[in-house]
Amino acid sequence: MSHDDFATEPVEGLPELPPEGERILWQGRPAWWQLTWESLSVPWIAGYFVFLALWRFGAVFDLMPFGQAVGASVPFLILGALVIAGLMIVGFVQARSTMYTVTNKRIAMRIGAALTVTLNLPYTQVKNASLSLRKNGTGTIAIEPSSEMPLGYAMCWPHVRPWYIRNTQPALRCIPEAEKVARMIADSAEARVSMPQVERNDVGAAPVAAE
Structure with missing residues (x-):
């Protein structure tokens, strides 16, 4: 399911060459600003510092x-700008270190800025997928894996469906042309x-076809 990605990648985003019969259909990264905006809660953080600035202004308006009064409020806005700038750097690094790969047999997600991990999600172990589309064409495709593939929310973040903590759903976050990829x-x-798959039940038994 996962692979620690320390070796040189033979194909960007994949820890090894695809096996015979597997074809890469699409590769892409998240749109970094959209990923920052959605996964790092930029609107809420910006609103919080604006609220602090307005609160400070209201508290001292009658006293000076x-x-x-405006000058007393400005430090909160500067602090907020610095925090958002830091979040933008985090979002950019997260997006640049990510590579999503769609093949005719699986979805592979190379994720993680500090510790890189590759998640392999074969279609045969995917229960469902859902698309959340934005007006600008970017969107998030959340993958609901089978119960045989338990995944940790923290390990996959921010490449997860938000707030699905108990039943973690890895996601291709904020990708361009999301509808086409879906x-x-x-x-x-x-x-x-x-496609029928050949399985062998017992040693020496003939292979049988299983759906």
């Missing part, structure tokens, strides 16, 4: 001249799941 995944998963 207008200009000094359709590609649906078609590939349908073809893969409907």
Whole structure:
């Protein structure tokens, strides 16, 4: 399911070359600003510091001249700008260190800025996928794995469906042309799941086809 990605990648985003018969259909990264905005709660943090500045202004407005009251509020706005700038750096690094890969057999997610991990999600172990689309065309495709693939929310963050902590759903976050990629995944998963697979039950037994 996962692979610690310390060796040189033979194909960007994959720890090893795809096996025979597997074709890469799409690769991409999150849109860094959209990822920062959504996963790092930039609107809420910006609003918090604006609230602090307004609260400070209201608290001192009757005690000092207008200009000094404004000056007393400005440090909160500067602090907020510094915090948001730091979050933008984090979001940019997260996006640049990420590579999502869609093949005809699986979804692979190379994630993690400090500790890089590659998640492999075969279509045969995916129960469902959902698309959340934005007006600008970017979107998030959340993958609901089978119970055989327990995943940790912290390990996958921010590449997860928000607030699905107990039943973690890894997600292709904030990707361009999300609707096109979702359709590609649906078609590939349908073809893969409907394909008979050969399994061997006992030593020496003949292989049988299983759906």
